[in-house]
Amino acid sequence: MNPPAFRLQDLRRIYQEGDTRRAALDGLSLDIERGSFVAVVGASGSGKSTLLAVLGALDRGYEGRVEVLGQDLARLDERALGRLRNATLGFVFQSFHLLPHLTVLDNVASPALFADEPFDAAQAALLALRQVGLEDRALDRPQHLSGGQRQRVALARALLRSPPILLCDEPTGNLDSRTGAEVIALLERLHQEHQRTVIVVTHEERLAQRAQRRIALEDGRVKEDSGAA
Template identity: 40%
Template sequence: MYKQEEGDVSSSPQETVPPVLEALNITRRLPLGREHIDVLKGITFGVQRGEIMALVGPSGSGKSTLLGILAGLDNPTSGQIVLDGIDITHMSEGKLARVRNSKVGMVFQAYNLIATLTAQENVEVPLYVGKHPGAPSARAQQLLDLVGLSHRLKHRPAQLSGGEQQRVAIARALAADPTLIIADEPTGNLDRQNGQNFLKLIADLRTQTRKTFILATHDPAVAAHADRVIHLMDGVIADRGERDAEADDE
């Protein structure tokens, strides 16, 4: 169902190439005293390879819960998550950890850099989990150069600006060559100019690496830079923007 048949050239790319991520009828129910609350109520969508998708919703919409499920950090109550052709819904924690390390890169609002490590060492951290080709130091240097920080390799987070720390976090998310990058409120701690710089960097990285990005945000400016926007409200998809047909043809 999720794998393209080799040598099949009779169909269009949209028909033969599966989504990088599929969320299929995802629900999440949490206990609330003697009652329960339905945080997610049947969420279904797919994210195409190389797409920048924005996930937008107010506090309480279920956005953070959905993000954790998409990243493999939490399990849905029901439904299915298929990541790069792999059903991760009922995986053991050991297997799921390996999939997360190889398939998903995370960028957090607070950056989550290790204060005692240099920029280069922070980017190297994911490469010491699992097996990855090449030397971690060389890979980290390459990625920091890609995000414009080749001159800051030996600086620790406290010696970097907010925008620079965010770039280190992006380089770290790319370290294990994941299929999908998930960014949670990525411009929340940045001023307007650095926020714009971040959006340009994401667009450039998509062009250079063909990575897929999900940006969870409250910021309309961030959503405006996405190929598609999914709006969550009270645990359901209230609106979903359609992809530009011309962009699909490129």
């Protein structure tokens, strides 16, 4: 039996703020199956973004156990973690985080910089842009695109290495409702077509309702989990 996309056991993330310790994540234990579309919801400060950082191997300061596709993150060195982020995980951020000095094509191709083996990054980038319908804007700068287009470019960048897992932090948070709906539809399509695991951190109820599973966090704990056994 294949291991789940993510397995969390008693996950804690404590921040030391002066003399006080604040638990951003406080004993989370859950599995996220492969190919599932999961929405993580909760109020500001509930621990959503912290959870995404831990799942994305960006934050190693946690306690407990986190497995990604059966690999214990604590046992991986920086190089292995980098390889994991490069080929297995795709990130989409609320603020897009496109690099303004690069063209759309170069932005989408940028994961190739950190790939172990060289490949035709431009070709792969064009393919990824085609998937999000922005092939014709390849040579534009991100600042000349609309918000929705920028988020689609960010999605194309996340898709460059065809990762099995997409991690999205408020992907519609900076978009109006129409373009937000477009992005939600795109995420659904990416999930369905390739059986990707998509985890979306969101405030937006409309997006959360489209997910197969809804995990609500409060004060770093699971308040509600629609997929709980």
